[in-house]
Amino acid sequence: xxISDRARDxxxxxxxxxxxxxxxxxxxxxxxxxxxxxLAIHDGLVAMETxxxxxxxxxxxVEDLRAxxxxxxxxxxxxxxxxxxxxxxxxxxxxxxxxxxxLKGTQPHTPVTKNKFVTNSVTCTVSELTLExxxxxxxxxxxxxxxxxxxxxxxxxxxxSKEKLDATLEVSTYSKEPPKxxxxxxxxxxxxxxxxxxxxxxxxx
Numbered sequence: 001x002x003i004s005d006r007a008r009d010x011x012x013x014x015x016x017x018x019x020x021x022x023x024x025x026x027x028x029x030x031x032x033x034x035x036x037x038x039l040a041i042h043d044g045l046v047a048m049e050t051x052x053x054x055x056x057x058x059x060x061x062v063e064d065l066r067a068x069x070x071x072x073x074x075x076x077x078x079x080x081x082x083x084x085x086x087x088x089x090x091x092x093x094x095x096x097x098x099x100x101x102x103l104k105g106t107q108p109h110t111p112v113t114k115n116k117f118v119t120n121s122v123t124c125t126v127s128e129l130t131l132e133x134x135x136x137x138x139x140x141x142x143x144x145x146x147x148x149x150x151x152x153x154x155x156x157x158x159x160x161s162k163e164k165l166d167a168t169l170e171v172s173t174y175s176k177e178p179p180k181x182x183x184x185x186x187x188x189x190x191x192x193x194x195x196x197x198x199x200x201x202x203x204x205x
Contacts, residue, residue: 077146078176085111085120085175086147092124092171095140099133101126109170113177121151121172128164141171148173 014022089106096103106122113119126137134155141150152170159166 081147081176083176083178086173088122088171088173095137098140099137101133116177118175118177119172121170123170125168127166128158134165134167
């Protein structure tokens with residue numbers, strides 16, 4: 001027996017009341033499915049817009065840091081800059097505490113000396129931060145000292161929680177190159193020069 005024949009027999013066997021229920025069910029089912037799909041799509045779009053907004057804010061942070069370019073040592077910074085480099089591990093640990101999380105550690109790089117200045121850099125990775133925490137952390141790094149700057153920043157979504165962010169940063173600090181031996185005469189040499197000059201003068205007299 002064909003499917004159409006079975007459907008016709010079923011329709012003939014049921015009562016008028018059951019027929020009305022079948023018709024209502026046939027009409028309501030696609031409507032319910034359409035409403036459910038609409039709500040699901042709406043929720044998905046809202047979640048996507050929220051993620052996009054967070055991404056735009058994170059990208060704004062990156063673009064702002066890139067727009068600043070490399071740190072330029074101004075006269076007032078150079079005047080107060082010492083030869084002992086700032087401890088970036090301690091500096092970043094304090095910045096993380098102010099931002100509401102604990103820094104797990106830093107990876108130091110080999111110091112680079114150029115134009116009588118020494119650049120010390122470290123890399124650190126932070127995980128599962130909110131956008132507010134990451135923004136505050138970057139702000140603390142950039143404003144806590146004039147000789148510290150974020151030189152590299154990579155932001156990505158956390159794998160477990162899409163509302164959280166992971167980031168890898170390279171942070172650098174600058175100091176003056178310590179004077180090399182022989183650049184300035186020692187006190188003893190100065191005394192010798194003075195005594196030698198005095199002796200010569202006495203002989204000439």
